[in-house]
Amino acid sequence: MTLNKSKELLLEMKNIHIDGFSDERWHKILKGVDLTLHRGEILGLIGESGAGKSTMGKAAMGYTQPGCKIVKGEINFNGIDLAKLTEFEKRKIWGTKISYVAQSAAASFNPAHRLMDQTISAANRLKINPTDVLKKDAVQLYESLQLPDAENIGDRYPHQVSGGQLQRIMTAMAMSPRPELIIFDEPTTALDVTTQVEVLSAMRSIVDKFNTAAIYITHDLAVVAQMADRIKVLRYGEEVEEAETRDMLSNPKEEYTKSLWSVRSLIKPEETNKDYMLSIKNIDAAYGSSKVLHNVSINIPKGKTVAIVGESGSGKSTTARVITGLLPQLKGEIIFDGKKLSPKLEQRSKEELRRIQIIFQMPDTAMNPRQTVDEIIGRPIEFYQGIKGKKREAKVIELLKMIELDENFLDRLPSELSGGQKQRICIARALAANPDLIICDEVTSALDQIVQEGILKLLQKLQKELGVTYIFITHDIATVKAISDEIVVMYQGEVVEQGLKSKILNPPYPDYTELLLSSVPEMDPDWLTNLLNKRSS
Amino acid sequence: MLRLSLGLVTVFAFSVIIFSTFSFLPGDFATEILGQSATKSAVKALRAELGLDKPPVTRYFDWLGNVFQGDFGSSFSGRSKVQGDQGDRSREVVGLIVPRLKNTLFLTGVAAMLAIPLSLILGISAALYRNSYYDRSATGVSLVTVSSPEFFTAYIFILLLATLFPVFPTISNVDEASTLAERFYRTALPVFTLTLITMGHMMRMTRSAIINILSSEYIEMAKLSGASRYEVIVKHALPNAWAPISQVIAINLAYMLIGSVVVEYVFNYQGIGRLMVGSVYNRDLPVVQACALIFASTYVILNLIADLIGIISNPRLLYPK
Numbered sequence: 001m002t003l004n005k006s007k008e009l010l011l012e013m014k015n016i017h018i019d020g021f022s023d024e025r026w027h028k029i030l031k032g033v034d035l036t037l038h039r040g041e042i043l044g045l046i047g048e049s050g051a052g053k054s055t056m057g058k059a060a061m062g063y064t065q066p067g068c069k070i071v072k073g074e075i076n077f078n079g080i081d082l083a084k085l086t087e088f089e090k091r092k093i094w095g096t097k098i099s100y101v102a103q104s105a106a107a108s109f110n111p112a113h114r115l116m117d118q119t120i121s122a123a124n125r126l127k128i129n130p131t132d133v134l135k136k137d138a139v140q141l142y143e144s145l146q147l148p149d150a151e152n153i154g155d156r157y158p159h160q161v162s163g164g165q166l167q168r169i170m171t172a173m174a175m176s177p178r179p180e181l182i183i184f185d186e187p188t189t190a191l192d193v194t195t196q197v198e199v200l201s202a203m204r205s206i207v208d209k210f211n212t213a214a215i216y217i218t219h220d221l222a223v224v225a226q227m228a229d230r231i232k233v234l235r236y237g238e239e240v241e242e243a244e245t246r247d248m249l250s251n252p253k254e255e256y257t258k259s260l261w262s263v264r265s266l267i268k269p270e271e272t273n274k275d276y277m278l279s280i281k282n283i284d285a286a287y288g289s290s291k292v293l294h295n296v297s298i299n300i301p302k303g304k305t306v307a308i309v310g311e312s313g314s315g316k317s318t319t320a321r322v323i324t325g326l327l328p329q330l331k332g333e334i335i336f337d338g339k340k341l342s343p344k345l346e347q348r349s350k351e352e353l354r355r356i357q358i359i360f361q362m363p364d365t366a367m368n369p370r371q372t373v374d375e376i377i378g379r380p381i382e383f384y385q386g387i388k389g390k391k392r393e394a395k396v397i398e399l400l401k402m403i404e405l406d407e408n409f410l411d412r413l414p415s416e417l418s419g420g421q422k423q424r425i426c427i428a429r430a431l432a433a434n435p436d437l438i439i440c441d442e443v444t445s446a447l448d449q450i451v452q453e454g455i456l457k458l459l460q461k462l463q464k465e466l467g468v469t470y471i472f473i474t475h476d477i478a479t480v481k482a483i484s485d486e487i488v489v490m491y492q493g494e495v496v497e498q499g500l501k502s503k504i505l506n507p508p509y510p511d512y513t514e515l516l517l518s519s520v521p522e523m524d525p526d527w528l529t530n531l532l533n534k535r536s537s
Numbered sequence: 538m539l540r541l542s543l544g545l546v547t548v549f550a551f552s553v554i555i556f557s558t559f560s561f562l563p564g565d566f567a568t569e570i571l572g573q574s575a576t577k578s579a580v581k582a583l584r585a586e587l588g589l590d591k592p593p594v595t596r597y598f599d600w601l602g603n604v605f606q607g608d609f610g611s612s613f614s615g616r617s618k619v620q621g622d623q624g625d626r627s628r629e630v631v632g633l634i635v636p637r638l639k640n641t642l643f644l645t646g647v648a649a650m651l652a653i654p655l656s657l658i659l660g661i662s663a664a665l666y667r668n669s670y671y672d673r674s675a676t677g678v679s680l681v682t683v684s685s686p687e688f689f690t691a692y693i694f695i696l697l698l699a700t701l702f703p704v705f706p707t708i709s710n711v712d713e714a715s716t717l718a719e720r721f722y723r724t725a726l727p728v729f730t731l732t733l734i735t736m737g738h739m740m741r742m743t744r745s746a747i748i749n750i751l752s753s754e755y756i757e758m759a760k761l762s763g764a765s766r767y768e769v770i771v772k773h774a775l776p777n778a779w780a781p782i783s784q785v786i787a788i789n790l791a792y793m794l795i796g797s798v799v800v801e802y803v804f805n806y807q808g809i810g811r812l813m814v815g816s817v818y819n820r821d822l823p824v825v826q827a828c829a830l831i832f833a834s835t836y837v838i839l840n841l842i843a844d845l846i847g848i849i850s851n852p853r854l855l856y857p858k
Contacts, residue, residue, distance in 0.1 A: 058761075091765060096763060099762065100761040108758040111853060156856075157852040159852070159853050
């Protein structure tokens with residue numbers, strides 16, 4: 001993280017144009033982006049999805065995804081133009097001179113091979129060192145990445161280790177042939193915040209140790225601030241601005257960059273209510289024989305927002321499934337608006353079903369791809385309220401207006417909508433039932449920051465207008481700060497604490513809450529360093 | 538273990554179905570052999586002799602008990618028809634089936650050894666050069682071979698390789714005395730037929746299993762770590778494709794065995810398929826039941842093997858967390 005690194009040029013990309021083929025025609029993905037990188041330097045590439053940052057990262061290897069092509073531009077790596085090389089020549093550089101760390105480690109390891117074999121496969125191709133030397137080296141890399149049981153972890157298969165461990169093993173795999181450049185493509189996006197801290201620090205120290213240059217691609221500003229010397233912001237396939245990390249954080253020049261910063265400034269004053277919409281008492285629940293909820297009790301005040309936070313596996317989504325009746329509890333009871341709800345979905349009345357709605361994380365999979373917006377929103381109107389024909393259509397349009405869309409969307413299919421629009425349609429579908437309680441299960445985690453902000457504002461507006469109660473399930477503390485009145489912290493199937501936002505987010509904390517909150521990256525380039533110092537002391 | 542016992546249950550269920558189906562067929566061996574004009578007492582006597590007068594449930598368990606001891610009973614045909622003739626010419630079903638089963642296994646075995654490697658090679662190479670002319674013609678031709686019925690394919694072969702260009706014989710009669718070379722020569726046409734009718738399916742499924750895997754993220758990762766095209770397919774895609782491929786092979790081997798019923802008939806090959814057709818015609822229940830049970834168990838065994846390969850090739854199942 002020192003700024004006075006060597007000024008020897010490693011990679012220079014000039015005027016990169018890349019087109020992609022989809023929907024029967026060619027689209028421009030990158031429209032003339034430049035990029036320079038010196039030896040040992042880390043460049044952060046940031047932007048929303050669709051900005052072309054991942055395409056740019058892969059183009060740095062001279063690689064384009066199937067269906068994409070480099071139209072124009074030079075990619076000078078060590079004086080060789082990668083854009084002009086044949087596939088065969090590029091393969092000699094891939095994996096050995098430039099390596100790649102993908103977003104989803106779980107999907108990027110071959111399930112059929114042991115981790116060690118995959119770690120050293122690229123280095124093995126160089127035929128410089130014999131296999132046993134490479135294996136020893138890999139064990140050392142595992143050690144410096146702080147993997148548990150470094151000696152033997154390589155004998156396992158990908159499914160036998162956790163996501164955070166896999167991500168570090170992939171870093172070891174990238175480092176094994178001692179490349180000159182590593183492309184990190186959103187390596188921590190799929191991880192929990194507490195795991196993310198470990199992975200980030202492991203990656204940073206190993207890149208420092210071998211003085212490897214890196215391009216770090218992410219949509220999370222706070223993360224990139226910890227990793228990069230310089231940051232480049234991309235939008236719609238064009239560069240917005242580029243600056244040294246500290247300059248960029250303290251003094252963003254472009255409006256767009258400023259807007260990326262401002263997302264986290266959304267704040268809502270907390271309020272509470274002694275009148276409960278829903279209380280669950282001493283709930284135990286299990287999938288098959290494995291128990292996942294232990295004695296969970298939560299109160300949801302009427303007309304307010306309760307955020308349930310915790311990492312994956314903490315039981316947040318399971319709690320939602322129990323409330324909706326998708327997973328009947330083993331023990332305990334659910335009181336909804338003063339009345340006891342039966343555990344099983346089949347035994348609840350239509351009215352009870354109507355009053356509790358859920359919005360899912362992935363709008364793509366939560367909608368029938370062959371139904372139009374009109375059908376998606378219209379069905380719950382007809383089913384719960386019995387409104388048909390012209391009246392139904394009027395009602396659908398009214399809902400569309402509520403979510404800030406209009407009647408032009410009636411005939412569109414989900415595939416013709418953007419990510420944010422899809423999630424809005426899902427919100428409208430939940431509203432169509434005219435519910436009293438909406439469970440939002442990670443509704444913004446698949447979306448970009450700016451789109452997230454729009455959705456969160458919309459949800460707040462709807463709460464003000466309709467007085468609906470929200471249960472907001474998330475692992476993102478920034479979202480929690482923005483939207484909640486009360487917070488429930490969950491860990492390993494138990495409630496750690498519940499209380500007003502101001503109480504939970506301020507000291508004194510129980511141990512787990514402290515760990516969770518301190519792991520949330522902040523917009524300070526020294527945050528990770530300080531945190532690690534504090535934790536080790 | 539669970540799969541093995543499930544397989545046994547399946548075979549058992551099959552045996553019940555087979556037995557009851559044949560019991561419900563109109564007419565039995567006694568009426569068939571004695572003709573329409575037979576007196577009731579004669580039919581009754583013959584039934585008693587064959588044990589057909591006992592209730593079906595008793596007969597079933599008698600039969601099943603014997604089958605467990607490797608005794609499939611005696612064939613009905615060939616026994617003494619005239620009262621007083623002491624020479625009993627009836628034959629043990631086992632003695633009748635075993636040589637023919639060997640013949641059929643020889644036929645399908647050779648066909649399988651030809652079809653499986655060929656279709657794997659063709660399928661993998663088609664996936665490797667996807668959308669090339671080679672791929673398109675291979676998948677196109679295979680579609681034709683899959684869609685034509687086996688007797689049609691057989692007659693085309695006869696027309697081409699026996700009539701127009703007399704290379705191979707049309708009749709595949711082999712006996713105990715035939716040498717191995719002779720057997721290969723005589724069974725060439727039925728082997729080709731069986732190969733062709735199963736190869737298309739296997740090849741297409743291999744191709745699509747591999748192409749399916751080629752779109753996964755770990756394949757892109759393999760490419761980005763510098764793996765060659767060949768390495769990507771053989772080292773990264775194929776190990777993950779064994780489960781679907783072995784399932785298809787199992788189905789096709791079973792299909793081959795069943796297809797041999799028709800093919801053996803066309804080429805007049807002395808296999809179990811022909812025997813079964815003949816015995817159904819004669820209402821020779823013990824033989825038919827034995828054949829059907831053999832077909833059923835082969836099917837179950839093949840699927841068991843495919844499941845086993847699926848488990849062995851998948852570390853997720855082999856090494857739990």
